[in-house]
Amino acid sequence: MIHAPINKIEEKILLLFKLKGYDSINIEFKNSGGTSKRCIKYKYWEELDVDDIIYIQENANVILQRTEWDDEDTGLNFAYHIIIDDEEE
Numbered sequence: 226m227i228h229a230p231i232n233k234i235e236e237k238i239l240l241l242f243k244l245k246g247y248d249s250i251n252i253e254f255k256n257s258g259g260t261s262k263r264c265i266k267y268k269y270w271e272e273l274d275v276d277d278i279i280y281i282q283e284n285a286n287v288i289l290q291r292t293e294w295d296d297e298d299t300g301l302n303f304a305y306h307i308i309i310d311d312e313e314e
Contacts, residue, residue, distance in 0.1 A: 245281075264304045267303070273291075290306040291304075
């Protein structure tokens with residue numbers, strides 16, 4: 226894994242991905258756009274299954290906010306911003 230989890234919530238998110246069958250080498254935790262906000266990148270900016278997003282949100286008490294953009298070289302890209310419930314911070 227290139228960009229590993231940096232806190233307990235991200236570690237829990239990674240564990241939940243593993244429980245859903247994802248290979249941890251394909252999940253990256255990154256700062257978003259030069260900010261301290263964190264996001265998840267799956268493989269090369271691929272879309273995650275909606276049911277898996279719901280599962281992780283329910284079990285990690287976070288919101289994974291999908292953002293997408295179109296790149297002329299790579300097509301449609303996806304990232305998921307991690308929004309932490311105030312009670313979990």
